[in-house]
Amino acid sequence: MKTLQALWGETRESDPVRQRLYQVLRQSVIQMVLAPGQALSEKEIADTFSVSRQPVREAFIRLSEAGLVEVKPQRGTYVVKISQRAVLEARFVREAVEVAVVKLAAEKGIEPATLTELHDLLARQRRCIEPNDNDRFYRLDEAFHRTLSLGVQQYAAWKVIEEVRAQLDRVRYLSVPHSTPLERLVDQHANIIAAIEARDVHQAEQAMSLHLREILVSMPDLIRRFPAMFEEQAAFEEPETPVLKQESMQ
């Protein structure tokens, strides 16, 4: 388990402080270095990294937009617990966007260079199976999906995927090492590539859709095993009415 300081050291000093803080805190929330429900505070974090409160505040705001923390004015900032609802919604968005991406790839085809890169990533993923190197696989998986999106020139799509991934990765991290075997995931990646190469649109969509449904199988088990990590859910109660509110800012 990495510490906050270790992650801080990995960030580039040339980047703005608020950005470095955001990266560190985002990873910390995803990897459960910061526990769901835990209270943060501008001052506390500022002291930890020897910076002022202002960039910390800005990082908090960004984190709250990503749905990773909740800022309660005049009260405090808290790491949000994993919400089954939020995870399912994030998965829905991700599937919608990413299926559209592979569809485009299968329809229009993609650059040979991109295809080469995908195959390369696939091979490197295979090498993670035997040593069960989850961390490395995690990064390669991210690279795989990014390469796909950027390969069809859809940068905005990748940004959306990256955003909603945070919710999903928290669950994935929780499920290590009892999650889906890496081999299975690699095979799914292989199927996606194969379908794109074959220009089989339907098959590509199916393969991606199936791949992104993996997370669903582990959820119920996780809720049972780590109830403290999850928001107590009024399972089918209807949530706040966000209706008239303008966009997300806050």
Next chain:
Amino acid sequence: MKTLQALWGETRESDPVRQRLYQVLRQSVIQMVLAPGQALSEKEIADTFSVSRQPVREAFIRLSEAGLVEVKPQRGTYVVKISQRAVLEARFVREAVEVAVVKLAAEKGIEPATLTELHDLLARQRRCIEPNDNDRFYRLDEAFHRTLSLGVQQYAAWKVIEEVRAQLDRVRYLSVPHSTPLERLVDQHANIIAAIEARDVHQAEQAMSLHLREILVSMPDLIRRFPAMFEEQAAFEEPETPVLKQESMQ
């Protein structure tokens, strides 16, 4: 044409200042009150609204994440010009998500109350046709799509749609009043509702997809008529590969 001050007056005083500023500036960019390419500055905006630089800065950061302004460190902040590429990418994401939403609606069905609301919105949209009340129609259109997304319990999807809409709405605002006749758009909405009611998944997807492709027809014309609003870029040339960037906050 509204002024910044008028929009400021419409925001709720109880909301945080940065949020009110964000709303005002976002609308101003979309409605071209702030011209593409125009330089802003924290101090200037702060003085305009008699607030300090800090909340202005935070609003700028949020706007830059939405792709509406670009913050250049130590130099200035500029309203981004409309980028054909960004518009097409935003449209792609929106279609992906929103088609998935109607698909879900047609598959699982939606609450009668939601259906009633959609019909109500549709009727009110019809009443905008004859007086050609674009502003009112714009708000009803937004409400229509929001009602649909929230009707299938996909709040995260709506947040994404709302986010990418900003790019698209800038174009729409530019194209008024030469855009698609309102009647045509209302008919498309009607088709979407009808398909959902008929539980015809394929038809629902088709109807939504078609609806969201409207914007494509006006683009080339707009680029010809308002070149200053658009980022220079050989109109139909294949765009260069996007720079590989980390997530937005960086």
Next chain:
DNA sequence: CTGATACAACTAGTATGGTAGTATGGCGAG
């Protein structure tokens, strides 16, 4: 007149101070 350089006038980024609102624990009244 041309080119380089120093400086002035901006900019955003970060640090710090002040204010108002909220939770909490203890104390006193019932």
Next chain:
DNA sequence: CTCGCCATACTACCATACTAGTTGTATCAG
């Protein structure tokens, strides 16, 4: 013992001050 009030110690939000980097311009050397 229980309930309500109030002091206290937090919090985030906003304002202000300071730092550092960029740009345009005026000045001076060649």
